[in-house]
Amino acid sequence: xxxxxxxxxxxxxxxxxxxxxxxxxxxxxxxxxxxxxxxxxxxxxxxxxxxxxxxxxxxxxxxxxxxxxxxxxxxxxxxxxxxxxxxxxxxxxxxxxxxxxxxxxxxxxxxxxxxxxxxxxxxxxxxxxxxxxxxxxxxxxxxxxxxxxxxxxxxxxxxxxxxxxxxxxxxxxxxxxxxxxxxxxxxxxxxxxxxxxxxxxxx
Amino acid sequence: xxxxxxxxxxxxxxxxxxxxxxxxxxxxxxxxxxxxxxxxxxxxxxxxxxxxxxxxxxxxxxxxxxxxxxxxxxxxxxxxxxxxxxxxxxxxxxxxxxxxxxxxxxxxxxxxxxxxxxxxxxxxxxxxxxxxxxxxxxxxxxxxxxxxxxxxxxxxxxxxxxxxxxxxxxxxxxxxxxxxxxxxxxxxxxxxxxxxxxxxxxxxxxxxxxxxxxxxxxxxxxxxxxxxxxxxxxxxxxxxxxxxxxxxxxxxxxxxxxxxxxxxxxxxxxxxxxxxxxxxxxxxxxxxxxxxxxxxxxxxxxxxxxxxxxxxxxxxxxxxxxxxxxxxxxxxxxxxxxxxxxxxxxxxxxxxxxxxxxxxxxxxxxxxxxxxxxxxxxxxxxxxxxxxxxxxxxxxxxxxxxxxxxxxxxxxxxxxxx
Numbered sequence: 250x251x252x253x254x255x256x257x258x259x260x261x262x263x264x265x266x267x268x269x270x271x272x273x274x275x276x277x278x279x280x281x282x283x284x285x286x287x288x289x290x291x292x293x294x295x296x297x298x299x300x301x302x303x304x305x306x307x308x309x310x311x312x313x314x315x316x317x318x319x320x321x322x323x324x325x326x327x328x329x330x331x332x333x334x335x336x337x338x339x340x341x342x343x344x345x346x347x348x349x350x351x352x353x354x355x356x357x358x359x360x361x362x363x364x365x366x367x368x369x370x371x372x373x374x375x376x377x378x379x380x381x382x383x384x385x386x387x388x389x390x391x392x393x394x395x396x397x398x399x400x401x402x403x404x405x406x407x408x409x410x411x412x413x414x415x416x417x418x419x420x421x422x423x424x425x426x427x428x429x430x431x432x433x434x435x436x437x438x439x440x441x442x443x444x445x446x447x448x449x450x451x452x
Numbered sequence: 453x454x455x456x457x458x459x460x461x462x463x464x465x466x467x468x469x470x471x472x473x474x475x476x477x478x479x480x481x482x483x484x485x486x487x488x489x490x491x492x493x494x495x496x497x498x499x500x501x502x503x504x505x506x507x508x509x510x511x512x513x514x515x516x517x518x519x520x521x522x523x524x525x526x527x528x529x530x531x532x533x534x535x536x537x538x539x540x541x542x543x544x545x546x547x548x549x550x551x552x553x554x555x556x557x558x559x560x561x562x563x564x565x566x567x568x569x570x571x572x573x574x575x576x577x578x579x580x581x582x583x584x585x586x587x588x589x590x591x592x593x594x595x596x597x598x599x600x601x602x603x604x605x606x607x608x609x610x611x612x613x614x615x616x617x618x619x620x621x622x623x624x625x626x627x628x629x630x631x632x633x634x635x636x637x638x639x640x641x642x643x644x645x646x647x648x649x650x651x652x653x654x655x656x657x658x659x660x661x662x663x664x665x666x667x668x669x670x671x672x673x674x675x676x677x678x679x680x681x682x683x684x685x686x687x688x689x690x691x692x693x694x695x696x697x698x699x700x701x702x703x704x705x706x707x708x709x710x711x712x713x714x715x716x717x718x719x720x721x722x723x724x725x726x727x728x729x730x731x732x733x734x735x736x737x738x739x740x741x742x743x744x745x746x747x748x749x750x751x752x753x754x755x756x757x758x759x760x761x762x763x764x765x766x767x768x769x770x771x772x773x774x775x776x777x778x779x780x781x782x783x784x785x786x787x788x789x790x791x792x793x794x795x796x797x798x799x800x801x802x803x804x805x806x807x808x809x810x811x812x813x814x815x816x817x818x819x820x821x822x823x824x825x826x827x828x829x830x831x832x833x834x835x836x837x838x839x840x841x842x843x844x845x846x847x848x849x850x851x852x853x854x855x856x857x858x859x860x861x862x863x864x865x866x867x868x869x870x
Contacts, residue, residue, distance in 0.1 A: 255775075256811050256825030259832050270831060283724060294506040299869035300810065307718040307815035312822050 250319045256304060257316075261267045266325035271381040277323035282372025284317035286399070286449055296397060315418030327379045327429035335422040338413075343423025346416060356411050357444045359420065362404070367427060369435040373449035376435055377424050385421035393417070407445075483582075493576050496728070497569070497642035498720035500859025502526045512536075512590035516562055518671045523598030524563050546574055546583040550679040551619055559609040561597070562617070568644035571622035571637065635735025637730060641719075648676035648712065649685070659667035664739060668802065674711040675800040675868035680741050684798040687733070687739030695733035700724070701819030707795055708814045710807060710826075718815030757843065757855040760836075764844025767837050771829065772845075780849045786824040791849035801856045804842050805864050808833070835862040 251263075257276070262268050265276030265427070276284060290296035292305040292313065305313065322340030333340065345351070346348035359377060363369055371374035377385070391397035399405060412420070443450065473533035494500070503526045505514040513528040530536040537545070544555035552566030553559060560566060573579075602608065622641055624633040639645050649664050666678030666685070677684035687695050689704055697704035702717045709717050721729070769778070775787040784791035790796050798802050814820065829838065838861035846853030 253488065253822060254825055256813065256827045259811075259827045300830070303810060303869035304813055304825065304828070307714050308813055308823070309816035309821055312816055315822070 250315065254316055254319055257320075259308050260300075261320075262283070262325070264323040264325040265320040266323075267328070267379065267381075271383040272387060274384050275379040276320040277325050277379075278368075278433055278435070279321060279375045280369055280371045280373060281314075281317045281321035282451075283369070283375040283449065284320055285314050286373060288313040288317055290399070318365060324433070327433055330426050330428055331381070333382070333422050333426050335418065339419045340423055340426065342416070343419035343421070344371070345411075347423050354411050356408060361444045361449075362447065363443070364434075364436050366430045367424070368430065368433050370440055370450070371435050371438040373451065374435070377431065378427055378433060380424065382418075382421035382425040385424055386417050389417045389420065402446045402448050404445060404447040405415075474649045486579050486582045488583075490579035490581065490586075492723070493580050493642060495720055495723040495778075496638060497572075497580070497644070498716060499529065499580075501583060501715055501719045502563075509588075509590045509592070511584065511587060512592045514592065514595055519563060520670050521603035522597065524526050524561055524599070525595035528590065528592050529584055530587055530590040531585045532591050535591050535593050536589060537584065538589060540581075542578050542581045545584075546577040548619070549577050549580075552613070552617065559606045559613075561606075561609060562612060562696075562777060565644035565647045566733075567617050568641055568646060570617075570619050571641035573621055576642070578583075631731045632738060633637065634728065635731035635733070638732050639735055643732070646680065649679045649766065650676075666800075668800070669754045672712060673802065673864065674806065675802040676712070677795065677796075677798055677800075677803075679736060680739050681798075682740050682794070684794055686740035686794070687737045692730065692733045692737065694866065695701050696729050697733060697785065698727075700729050701727075701785075701817050702814035702822050702823065703788075705784040705816055707788045707793055708785070708823075710812045711803065712813060714812070714815045717817060722815075722817040722819070726736045749808075760840045760843045760855055761847055763837065764840035764842070765848070767833065767841040768844050768848075771832075772841065780845065780851075785820075790845045791851060793851075796845050797851045797853040799854075801842055801846065801853065801860065804846065804853075805838060805856065805861050806867060808838050808842060809861070809864060810867075810869060830865060835859070835865075 257265070260268060260270065260273040261276050265278075267275035267277075267305050285298060288305060289310065291298065291301040292308065292310075294371045329449065335343075347359040350356045350361065360367060362374055364374070380407055388397060389409050389412060392405050393412065395406065397405075434441060500510060502515055502517065503511045503513050505512070505516075505526075505589065508514055510531070511528070511530045513526045517524045517526060517527045528536040531538040533539055540555060547553055547555065548560065549566060549569040549572055551570070552564065581601075597604070622637045625636070628842060646663050648667070648669050650662055650667055664679040666676060668675050678686060680686050682688045694704045694706045697709065698709060699717065699721045700716065701722070702709045724732075733734065740868075754857060772790075776790050778784050780789060780791035780793075782791075809830040811826040813825035814823045816823060833841070835858040839856050839858040842861070843855035845851065847855060
């Protein structure tokens with residue numbers, strides 16, 4: 250399978266660990282269901298990034314599923330957290346949103362869906378560790394502006410719409426600063442109860 | 453004045469002829485049979501590629517088709533009575549295919565390949581129509597075209613038609629075999645291969661004498677190679693098996709399909725019967741011209757190109773040789789040979805540069821469901837390195853292409869990908 254996904258490696262790394270380009274995400278160890286949903290979304294044009302849309306356009310769905318499973322099974326070590334240039338108050342705001350959310354603005358904690366260790370949950374919720382702040386900011390921005398969407402109920406769009414520009418910067422910086430947990434595998438399906446319905450987490 | 457009277461004549465004729473034709477059709481072909489045959493022919497014509505929008509319902513139209521003159525939107529060809537072709541008769545459908553006019557006589561933009569479909573027989577047109585009548589209707593209004601002045605004036609199509617459209621069903625060549633004629637009918641008619649594989653001039657037309665001579669596809673910036681020149685995609689020195697493999701599975705011992713041709717194999721050619729694919733191969737092999745013009749002389753000074761080519765070898769050995777082989781021999785069918793590969797050597801270097809920049813997968817087909825892909829090197833190589841490696845593969849191992857400049861690589865970085 251590694252030879253069949255060689256086309257992915259210049260941007261995502263040999264084992265999906267990511268590359269020096271801060272906008273290309275780590276794929277390794279994310280739940281296969283999540284990766285498959287993204288491959289389908291790129292193939293169908295729902296998620297727009299022309300180099301990805303182009304590569305996947307004529308590949309069969311079962312093959313995309315295999316590709317998703319391949320990267321989900323990879324376990325390269327998480328990268329060391331990069332030094333952050335944001336201020337202490339910004340980092341604290343990020344920590345608050347990630348771990349506690351902001352009930353007054355109906356913003357759930359990131360950890361309430363993405364797991365107490367932020368390693369995600371099978372089959373559809375991705376881990377948030379090992380991603381660079383630029384990538385997280387760009388994705389949260391895309392959810393806010395509606396250029397990234399997912400199956401209804403599109404919970405990430407609802408959450409991101411409540412975030413300000415400053416919230417996004419803070420969350421991205423805090424997530425990138427987290428050290429790798431000993432076990433970075435996603436949680437089993439149903440390991441915890443989600444705060445609200447999520448179209449990506451099928452029953 | 454001849455045109456209107458001919459339309460009137462045809463319309464009257466169809467009124468008289470329609471019931472008889474329908475009755476005959478029913479006698480000769482049971483309902484289920486004709487629908488099945490129509491589905492097959494609709495595949496051969498690749499109707500679905502243009503008449504279905506991304507994530508849209510099949511055949512409901514709405515796909516944006518950018519052209520140098522503005523954006524066209526394909527139409528709904530499901531049998532919905534209000535927004536599709538539910539009220540059309542088989543005659544209406546045949547006139548559209550054959551003459552490029554709507555049932556009310558309105559002119560159709562030639563993005564619809566009626567200049568090819570005019571060659572389709574009445575019986576095949578009726579079968580496709582029967583199939584389209586059998587699919588689920590979708591109520592979805594057609595979107596207005598968004599064309600710039602003066603191209604938004606449909607009357608201009610009359611001028612285009614005078615220059616580039618000659619109406620008429622395919623006429624078999626009695627000096628050729630039935631197989632050859634079947635191949636010609638599919639390639640020139642439903643396959644509408646000439647839409648891409650012919651040079652398109654500034655008026656968006658192709659002259660008959662240039663048919664299948666290759667050309668840059670407008671807006672997509674992929675080069676559709678000549679099907680007649682053995683220095684491009686002319687198949688004169690390919691075996692029938694290799695041609696059939698390429699059309700049917702997307703990969704072959706000589707090369708793989710990529711770019712817009714991946715779509716054609718994915719949506720259309722892989723579904724054709726072995727007999728039809730072989731007929732196309734026989735015809736395609738026969739139209740290759742025995743002698744081809746000599747390769748273009750290099751535009752680069754010798755000292756510059758030798759520097760480029762030596763850098764190119766370094767890049768090649770580091771990045772490409774593990775799959776394509778130290779001598780460009782490849783590991784066919786999945787890793788195509790680059791030595792003696794027309795796609796690399798031909799005068800236009802556009803496709804070779806784009807493959808290096810964008811990479812790509814051949815399509816998943818029944819014969820090759822899990823294709824291997826080429827990595828995109830846009831982020832790893834500089835313009836100079838791309839030009840160098842492309843210059844190297846175009847000139848190494850006896851290949852007779854010309855070196856390319858870094859500027860050409862740079863310009864293609866912004867080529868559209870979808």
